[in-house]
Amino acid sequence: MRFMGPMKKVRLSEQVIDAIKQMISEEGFGPGDKFYSENKLTRKLDVSRSSIREAIRILEVTGFVSVKHGKGIFISDSIGDGFGALSDWVKNNETFLIEHFEVRLIIDPKAAAYAARNAEDDDIKKMEEACEEFGKDYKAGNTAGLIKADKRFHKTIAKSTKNRTLFLIMKTMTESLPEGWISSLHIPGRANKTIVEHESVIQAIKTRDSVAAERAMTQHIENALHDIRVSIVGAP
Numbered sequence: 001m002r003f004m005g006p007m008k009k010v011r012l013s014e015q016v017i018d019a020i021k022q023m024i025s026e027e028g029f030g031p032g033d034k035f036y037s038e039n040k041l042t043r044k045l046d047v048s049r050s051s052i053r054e055a056i057r058i059l060e061v062t063g064f065v066s067v068k069h070g071k072g073i074f075i076s077d078s079i080g081d082g083f084g085a086l087s088d089w090v091k092n093n094e095t096f097l098i099e100h101f102e103v104r105l106i107i108d109p110k111a112a113a114y115a116a117r118n119a120e121d122d123d124i125k126k127m128e129e130a131c132e133e134f135g136k137d138y139k140a141g142n143t144a145g146l147i148k149a150d151k152r153f154h155k156t157i158a159k160s161t162k163n164r165t166l167f168l169i170m171k172t173m174t175e176s177l178p179e180g181w182i183s184s185l186h187i188p189g190r191a192n193k194t195i196v197e198h199e200s201v202i203q204a205i206k207t208r209d210s211v212a213a214e215r216a217m218t219q220h221i222e223n224a225l226h227d228i229r230v231s232i233v234g235a236p
Contacts, residue, residue, distance in 0.1 A: 014144040016055040019045055021064065024075060035065060035073040054178060058144060061089050061182050090183055090231050100173075100180040101225040105218065107169060108154060112201055112217035114161035116210040123160035124206055130156055131198050138191050146191055147181050153198060157205070157217075184224045187231050193223060 020041065029035060036044065041052045056073060059065045066076050090097065115123070130153035137145030151174040158170035174181070184190050197220035204213035 014142055016045060016047055016051050017058060017144055020055055020059060024064065029075045031075055031077045033075045034071075035075055037072060050175065054147075054182075055144075057179060058147070058182055061179070061186055063089070090228060093179065093183070094232055097180060097183060097228055098225070100177060101221060101228065104173070104180065105221050105225075107166070107173075108157075108221050109214040109218040111154075111158045111161055111166055111170065112205065113210040113214035114163060114166070115157045116205045116208050116213040118162045119157075119160035119205055123156065124202070126156045127153060127160070127202050127205070131195070131202065134191075134198065135195055138195065143185060143191075146185050147178065150181050150185060150194065151178065157201070160205075180224075184228055187227050190224065190227050193227075194220070197223060 023029070023044075024035070038049055038052050038056065041056075042049045045052070056065060056067065060067050060076075063076050066074050068074060119127075130149050134146060134149035134153065137143075137149055155167070155170055155174055158167045161167065185194070197216070200216040201213060201220060204210075204216050
């Protein structure tokens, strides 16, 4: 089939998602059917298990599949109702998501403050490149790319602090606990707000204003958490 064989490196996450959607459609999977395991998808698409796992998480949030722990991956009953599926997923994972952002409110603002003190010119350039990539993916409607660029932005800030422990914590969160990024960037309007908020953080880091950098990052995370909560209750 057309999706078989090694995937290209460019926009890998988007290709994996498209390939899985194609499998669901062309192989006749219907609502409630059990889908392939992560191991089998890894073999079929010849990509890393981490790429498959993130694609499945995105597809779960957007309503294409549901993951039942200990049982496997199943085709969702809500295909075609992307925002409704997102709302349901956010509601069902409310505690986890709030805890995710509570932890990030501890880590990200301090990372921005330390970055304002310790980032080198090359670090700042990489932050700007991540923001540029985010903007391009936003214009292209590539949500998978947005998530990748957003995680890259936050990891770059953490790395620029020159604090190895802080960087490893952020790296672990982006790789093992990406649901916060996935859920928030699927909320209508959040990606556009993120562009402005990221620019404020970078500007403070470039001017070496640690107080402003911490404040801008705090506002960014609080805004994302606010939008998550609004999507749960349906009103501010």
